[in-house]
Amino acid sequence: MLLKRLAAAHGVSGDESEVRDILKEEIEGTVEKIYFDPIGSMYACKGTGRKPKVMVAAHMDEVGLMVAGFEKSGLIKIEKVGGIDDRVLVSKPVTVGPNRLPGVIGAKAIHLQKINERTKVINIDNLYIDIGSRSQDETEKLVKLGDYVSFKVKIREIGDNCLSGKAFDNRAGCAILVEVLKEDYDLELTGVFTVQEEVGLRGSGAAAYNVNPDVALVIESTIASDVAGTKEAFHATKLGGGPAITLMDASFITPQKMVDLLVNTAEKLGIPYQFRRLTTASTDAGRISQTYSGILTGVVSVPCRYIHSPFSIINMDDWQNTLRLVKGALNAIAEGGLLE
């Protein structure tokens, strides 16, 4: 399964090449042209010259860590790249640097912790990576300052058509975009696999500037919070509830006609859908919609529990339905559903 390969691949913000290579291999032959921009986003075009010009974006990068220093003992100090909860870091297997060295995130064993330490979250400053080296010299021969660190987990099929693992945010979106690009639509389509979303929507502004589309769709993964301790009223989205349509987030308000197009498409095709009932956090849409004199944009997301952790969960029915909704929306746009 492509999604499993993509999710297992390492691609922390700014280091997306492994993911990009897999994606390039997958889309070669299904599109007319592939090109790249200086910050690393990949563009795939089909239907060149048709109207309207539509851009569909999915970010390739995932949250992760970076090597920030060394201890005399050979242990590695780390910094975060993107938003990670300190609480998910302890005792996780990781992969370090371009040589993909195995390591674990270590911390003081429970026996050595004072009573009050046991009740506190271990801050990233007190965490380190252990690659089994015996000295700083030995470590520095294998690892360089600034090397990227990514979670190393097996992507597993679990329960009722679910996947567990890392980086579904946003390899789920990337895998959908690959499928979207395999079909033909009566419009000019540019699929963009963007970089550095997790550190501040950095790839998508350049991408929108490059493509200058009439309409843009962003495929994302978003927070599913139908979990213990959260009242139903505050379930941002629900796993298995279908693709989540964004109404508003910290960087973007969806124009009503885009909301209507997505909702009508879902209803017409009998696709279950939900609204993303959270107004915080941002996606590439924030930058795309503010490019040039404004670009009509929409966001569709695959709900993801435990997002930004190495063990997040998505439901493959949601994934399939998100794919159906994006394809349906493109056909609706081709039929003139948005632009008068």
Place this chain on the structure above:
Amino acid sequence: MKDLLKKLSETYGPAGREETIAGVIKDELESFVDETFTDVTGNLYAVKKGSGAKIMVAAHMDEIGIIVTFIEEKGFLRFSNVGGVSPYILLGQQVVFSNGTVGTVSMEKLDDIKKLALDKMYIDIGARDRDEASAKIRIGDVATYYRHVSFNGGRVIGKAMDNRTGCAVLIKAMQELGDTNNTVYAVFTAQEEVGLRGSRTSSYRLDPDVGLAVDVTLVGDTPEPPSPMAVSLGKGPAVKVKDNSVICHPRLKEMLINLAVKNNIPYQLEVLTAGGTDAGAIHISREGVPAGVISIPCRYVHTPGEMVELEDLENAVRLLKLFLEGPVDLQKIFPCYPR
């Protein structure tokens, strides 16, 4: 001015959902300008064509609001904020949706009022259950404060004076605009309250020679004011020096001051310590645009009881008109021209 301000204030128009207020403004201006149009962000443009300087004047037409995120089984609506909404101000207020549905905002039981937050609050539209509520309101619908304008002598109390006062000033200035060589783009911008989003896209589109914003500003003339502002109600429009989003172009600032002095228009200088306005986006658009701001002093900003003084608005119209009518010799005034 009174009728216009009342109409504008009472019209619905939260950030991102400006179609109704844009329609009202368009009706006011259509017969006075050469062209009107809207864009994807929701901005409304009213253009008077000329051969002189291209001047963009932005007045944002959006107001703050609350967006429905969930409908409870018993028909209560959960919500989040659109722009800067204080839970303390909102508690107990009535709000109205675009279809006219009115609700009242209340809260769950709290042992400490300091813990009041929007996620402890809900809107009650009088629906008996989810079905009845869903027949009127959908997730994603946005409500604004529900409030009629009151006139107390020369002062006005109402919602959305931020920034329907700026809209009123810009409308009047465009309606009464005398002969001018300048091309004037009056832009009633969208989504200012969520991050100057309409002015960013509209200034890119227009690529103006000079940018001006008309917006409200805070005052320091109330008991123990939250910010030590040297601006008062009734002492004239304020010429902005700086805020968190922009340091106004000194030449443009001087032009406005000189115009006010020469024509006996009362004015004040404004240094706003928090907040920003559309000039913040305009002045860094493309390769940069000289930009300034005419501010309307306003008490209790972002409450349903925002207060302004009509005379400040009248004087702002006079100042804005003089600026727009006068010849703007770009090369003489701004060292950046010709570009």
